[in-house]
Amino acid sequence: xxxxxxxxILAICESKSGDxxxxxxxxxPANVQSRALDDKPALLVVTDATxxxxxxxxxxxxxxxxxxxxxxxxxxxxxxNTSGTAETAFTALTLKPRIPALSFTxxxxxxxxxxxxxxxxxxxxxxxxxxxxxxLAVDDAxxxxxxxxxxxxxxxxxxxxxxTLPYLQLSVGDLSTDASVRLTRxxxxxxEHSVQMADPVIYLYFPNILRDxxxxxxxxxxxxxxxxxxxxDQADIEAKxxxxxxxxxxxx
Amino acid sequence: xxxxYDISTLLPTKTLQRIMQHFGSPSFTPNSxxxxxxxxxxxxxxxxxxxxxxxxxxxxxxxxxxxTHKTRPLSFTERHLGYLVITPQRAASSxxxxxxxxxxxxxxGARWPEGATFTPSNTSYDPVRLEPNPLGDATWMLDWSFSxxxxxxxxxGNRDQLRTYRDNGELVGNGAPTWFYIADYAYLPxxxxxxxxxxxxxxxxxLHTLQNGSENRxxxxxxxxxxxxxxxxxxxxxxxxxxxxxxxxxSLRILLQDAAPxx
Numbered sequence: 001x002x003x004x005x006x007x008x009i010l011a012i013c014e015s016k017s018g019d020x021x022x023x024x025x026x027x028x029p030a031n032v033q034s035r036a037l038d039d040k041p042a043l044l045v046v047t048d049a050t051x052x053x054x055x056x057x058x059x060x061x062x063x064x065x066x067x068x069x070x071x072x073x074x075x076x077x078x079x080x081n082t083s084g085t086a087e088t089a090f091t092a093l094t095l096k097p098r099i100p101a102l103s104f105t106x107x108x109x110x111x112x113x114x115x116x117x118x119x120x121x122x123x124x125x126x127x128x129x130x131x132x133x134x135x136l137a138v139d140d141a142x143x144x145x146x147x148x149x150x151x152x153x154x155x156x157x158x159x160x161x162x163x164t165l166p167y168l169q170l171s172v173g174d175l176s177t178d179a180s181v182r183l184t185r186x187x188x189x190x191x192e193h194s195v196q197m198a199d200p201v202i203y204l205y206f207p208n209i210l211r212d213x214x215x216x217x218x219x220x221x222x223x224x225x226x227x228x229x230x231x232x233d234q235a236d237i238e239a240k241x242x243x244x245x246x247x248x249x250x251x252x
Numbered sequence: 253x254x255x256x257y258d259i260s261t262l263l264p265t266k267t268l269q270r271i272m273q274h275f276g277s278p279s280f281t282p283n284s285x286x287x288x289x290x291x292x293x294x295x296x297x298x299x300x301x302x303x304x305x306x307x308x309x310x311x312x313x314x315x316x317x318x319x320t321h322k323t324r325p326l327s328f329t330e331r332h333l334g335y336l337v338i339t340p341q342r343a344a345s346s347x348x349x350x351x352x353x354x355x356x357x358x359x360x361g362a363r364w365p366e367g368a369t370f371t372p373s374n375t376s377y378d379p380v381r382l383e384p385n386p387l388g389d390a391t392w393m394l395d396w397s398f399s400x401x402x403x404x405x406x407x408x409g410n411r412d413q414l415r416t417y418r419d420n421g422e423l424v425g426n427g428a429p430t431w432f433y434i435a436d437y438a439y440l441p442x443x444x445x446x447x448x449x450x451x452x453x454x455x456x457x458x459l460h461t462l463q464n465g466s467e468n469r470x471x472x473x474x475x476x477x478x479x480x481x482x483x484x485x486x487x488x489x490x491x492x493x494x495x496x497x498x499x500x501x502x503s504l505r506i507l508l509q510d511a512a513p514x515x
Binding site for chain 1: 257258259261262263264267268270271272274275278279280290291304305306307308309310311312314316364365368369370371372373379393436437446447448449450451452453456457459461467468470471472473474475485506
């Protein structure tokens, strides 16, 4: 075995109210680099398949270390808490790992200005590590985002983004999908349509960060189910108990 | 959202390393204790079966009859041998369990981004920059070298009761520390304790699951403990092969060279 590290250590290390960041004066603008991704201005750019900018939404990022809504990682079990066959002799339990999530919260949740007509196909989340740009509006009077990232006059070229503007490509879909960015419509016409992001906050989960955790669910399930008095439900436990502790044969 | 992404453009290995090395590599060394200027972390020593990767990941720790004690399951608290304090505070050594920077331990400080300078939150304790070990590089998440002179007595823990169990021949092992975890806090995590019983109402296992809240008490890093030469993640020059009142760790270095983003 080697050292194991909880993946949500990323959120713990970056939380402004956490013990790690408490050593820094996080209100001092000179200290912006003490955090990489937490509470940074961010720009969500929705493009067509060839990176032409259709929409741009300003907001901010934040780390989350719990309250996981990601499906498929739960371990469910039932265990016996007392003797007998009553339903209350058994307790059901669901275990969830702490998968770190990065959220993007748009500053405004209203119809977005369509910059160009086209079909939404991709999105890019651009995070402003140095906190140079506005979290209020792309064209903010004091610290606007560079126009090349939002106004649609040129295609977005993420490969040319500086290191201080890390980005993530996301999927885009309509309300019927489980894409990261869900829009009220995908075919956008500047003259006729209005469009809005369906979710007030986008959560991006990193289930396999630091290592491949995909075997953990099966491993924990196997460890727990190995206990005779733990099972998938009451009937499962009673069946296992019958095998492990067979009733005595009546004397002939 | 059921989505997968290429996060290497958002969280390149360099950024991951930079974020994580703040845990255990403090940026400042204050001259006396202050909760905000200071950034101590705690090594908790545990005995019994070493948890699996999945128990650690889910924060669900199981102890069955035969895991630690021969005839009954032991609670997380009952398996706790106490904690050591790793503090960047530069002061004369005090406290039997405390390791002070420069006196009892050499702590490698945080690596700051090129050209960056940070100001501490509280300057009244004269915090000065704690430099990183010049022999290291960005892959070093934390690097601690413990003084060979110090015999530390862990604070709290269930050593007395475990010793009684051991002397009565009730333990599976000898009560020596088998694993450790590192947390931001001295107190144990806040658990739900589930008592698993058999059809005769006898307790056969205890399952501890983390409650929400008290985030800083949660185990963030775990590894094995053993005596010198055992190959354990944390080797103890003394107190590694028996249930001892004192321990003396040698060093702990955690590397992140394999911490590539794969999400």
